[in-house]
Amino acid sequence: KQNAAAQKQAEPAVLQPTPQPKDDFQEELVVRPLHSGDIYASFQFRTLWETDFMRGNKVSHYRLFPKSLGQVISKFSVRELHISFTQGYWRTMQWGQPYLPSPPGAELWVWFQDSVTDVDATWKELTNVLSGIFCASLNFIDSTNTVQPSASFKPLGIGNVTDHRFLRYATLPREIVCTENLTPWKKLLPCGSKAGLAVLLKSEKLFHSSFHSQAVHIRPVCQDWQCKTTSWELRQTLNVVFDLHNSGQGKREWSLFKMFSRTLTEACPLASSSKIYIDITDNPEQFELSPATSLLSQAMVLGDRRTFSVYDLTQQDTFGSVRSLNLLIRWKSTEGDMLRPLLHAERYVAGYGLQTGEIHTLMYNHHPYRSFPVLLLDSVPWYLRLYIHTLTVTSKGKDNKPSYIHYQPSKDRVRPHLLEMLVQLPPNSVTEVTVQFERALLKWTEYTPDPNHGFYVGSSVISSLVPSTVAMDTNSTRERPLFSSFFPCKEESSYFVRVYTEPLLVNLPTPDFSMPYNVICLTCTVVAVGYGSLYNLLTRSFQIEEPSPGLAKRIANVIRKMRGVPPL
């Protein structure tokens, strides 16, 4: 005991002014009850760090920002990195717009700093490293599925680099997302899954859902209004839609425990803000929320003013006397109408047979009286050979000439087709884009292990500034809920939306894979037969042979022999 006391004495209590940390962590959960009875939960975790990764600056001491991602940024001179893993397809017409859109499978787009000389090599290396970090097959990203969009993917952070030489975009629509991708994603959080909102992220519930999407976005952002200081933002988002019948047992009654099989007991102690928002806009009197909260907040989200009930987890009284928060949301009635999303798109393959086909992309403008332009990006693998002369864009039965077309033809086994165009969508209309293609025959080693399943073609991306019904907030640095502050808003009258269509599944002509052996055997046999007869002709000598005596003669001879008479 004395010893311990002595040890205590030996350690002087150093009383220095503690430096203000330059990093900040926020966490947030938004719950939006959907009209279909499903429920949408969106987690956002944001780490802001006032540091400089630019221009080869060596950053090596990390606190809240994960070291592995920091090293990736500095090693590969990344300016912006956006990666998402999604299982399931977001049903825009049933669910409305998501806070953060993402296509099925994996999507990765990266802006490099302009100091990078060999962008392709850096990109290749980066995808390999990221596939290690996220346990995903991003290493299958190569030149055949990478494109450089010229207009669709602008940097979301500061910096107005528009030279798309430094941009790379790739999707892997076939990627299957599961627990092994969630675990490394959770590891990037400062509190891990030990405290705060991340306690709810249990894979057995998250993957038992209709839609699951997790993403990491890294970008430089402004710290203040004048943008005097910049900082790096790491945003980790996770969106999940629980099914009414599957997870909710058909009852329109949701609770944190029912959704995640956990309740909340504390905020992450490192977080400067930790909040839960419940969207109660559509029918405030139809929900019953317990425990009730008096805190209400309004925010402009996706061109609409929404009202939220807010639970602040940093306040101890949120948890009540039981020291645990289990939010309960109960519908009183199923009345009410959903605001129809203004922009919506779908896509399908038409045609029959295994030689040609046609891709149809339908873009809906549901705005009653405003037309607006959209940017359509299509990246089609080289084995679907697009006939670009058959490209037609029609709306309301009339030809709709795109005002901008950027087309990069494919090269076999080298790069995919890239088609980008700016189309004006007339009010309350459907615009159809069709293009015909021919299916290529692959080499037998290029087929996937299950070729009869078909080949995936990534989603088309439709980016647009949609006219807003309410004035949007253009101040990017003002304190706002995280979910409403991702896409920068430049003007009050419109807001940015990105819509992804369904990925396509296309059958290619598939050979019988025992064919090579059969071909070898057949050719060898044909050659051998031909050779054999030729050989016989060349080497055999032909001579006339006495015809053999008939049967009667032979019998007669036998009898004659027995009689001792000379044969005939």
Place this chain on the structure above:
Amino acid sequence: MFLSERRRGQLAALSIAAVVIIVGVPLWWRTTETYRAWLPVSQIKELAKLQLQLSADVEVVFARGTVTPEQQKKVPLTQTQEEERAIDGDLIILFLILLIRNTKLESKFFSCHVLFLPEDTALRYSTQADLYLLAFQDVNVYIGQRRTALLRIGPQMRVGKTLEQLLAHLEPRIKQVLQVMSFSHNDITAALSDRVRFSPDNKESIADSMRAFKSSPGYEITFSLLNPDPKSHRLHWDIEGAVQTYIQPLLTKLSPVANFSIDSQTLYYTMLGVNPRFDTSRSAYTLNADSLAHVINPVEARLGSNAASSNPVLNFLLYVPDAQHSPLYIQGRKKQEVPSNAFHSPRWGGIMVYNVNGFYGSEPEFPVDINIDMAKVMGVFLAQLRLLLGVQSSTPPPGFLVARCGSTGLADWELDRLMWSRSVENVATATTTITSLAQLLDQIGNIVINDNIAQQVSSAVTSLQLAVAELEAGNLGFALQYSKEAILASEKAFFDPSLLHLLYFPDDQKFAIYIPLFLPMCVPILLSLLKIVSEARQRRREKQAKKD
């Protein structure tokens, strides 16, 4: 003249057989052959039996009053000594070149200066900002920070001895000095630990040789602050300043050996894998030495690997126990307290437990802001870093005094020793890699050897030969450089993906595919050849019979 029909058939069969054998078979062979570039097999075989010659120059200087001027003139200019050490078939010859002459003490690289001093001089001697002081009477040998050693000659050797006697007396002592300052037997064994099979009796030396990291062109040093209880402790550590003050000087000094990069991170909610036991007698928690092995695994899952490079990572963890398990002490094997409260794990890194309950004050209000005393922490980590990098100081023989390493944390001769062992280790590793690659390629005949692999192999062999030659000449810097190049080239060749590119079909399957072609083609040819031979034989027999 008309050939008989029979003769014509025979000729046709023979010519077809000839065409098949002369054109068909070589054509088939050439088109199905795998490409194999030429490899310097004989040179690799020579390298497989590692023969290293290491040399160390020693300059011996007699201070005034130790020898008479006449004697000094008679001192031989050079004297070479050889020492042979065979380790498990690898022959290592250690050269000692004794240069005995009164030259100026210029800092010649890769040489040791041994200065002899009269026994009663008040030892104050300074050279290039090094101040040597032999204050104690029982110290006979002083080893300085640079490559200088001071030796005291006993009174019995002072007067009236011939030069031969003097030299004979000095020789074993110089050897002793050299044992400390240069490459000793243990170092060689450690450097060659991959190639040498250990006898079971010297377990201690195995442990020593396994502690340091393997030689690598670069290392990543990661300092992690583990805070399992962020609700009670708000920790602040000035890692940036501490690295600049304590670690960077050592690494700058070590820069000829390897590249280092340093980073740090803070990890929250990271628990040790072992529940510490509460010791009522000390009212503290203790971790037993036996359980330390289980501490690391759960922590390591959180540490994260280095995404940006493939160099080995040295982890240094500072663990601040949570408020409920505080204070926490590490207990040695004999239940005694470990004063530094730290331990290291061979080839992995070190962990230090930092108790903060002294900061609580009388009525702690959580969370408590705590500034970590970096001098104390870095002292421990620096010692562990030295051990893990293989800068181990073997205990000097009695009568020796080794200078305390200064601000850089590393004496010049220690650096030399490290470079020596790294070069030898690199040479050994690269040789093993190249030899096994050559063996593999020799055994599996249908691996394609591309030109770039052949080029890597030959450049590795060239670098190896150069490294061995430079070691022989005593140019440590170049030797290390070449040995690094050899390692890089050999690893590149060994792990080249093109070596695995082709699918390797077994030979019997390959022939099974060719049988539908070969069988129908060869059977008629063989049959007709047999027939021709048997007919020829019969004709000869008939001729013989006619003659008889």
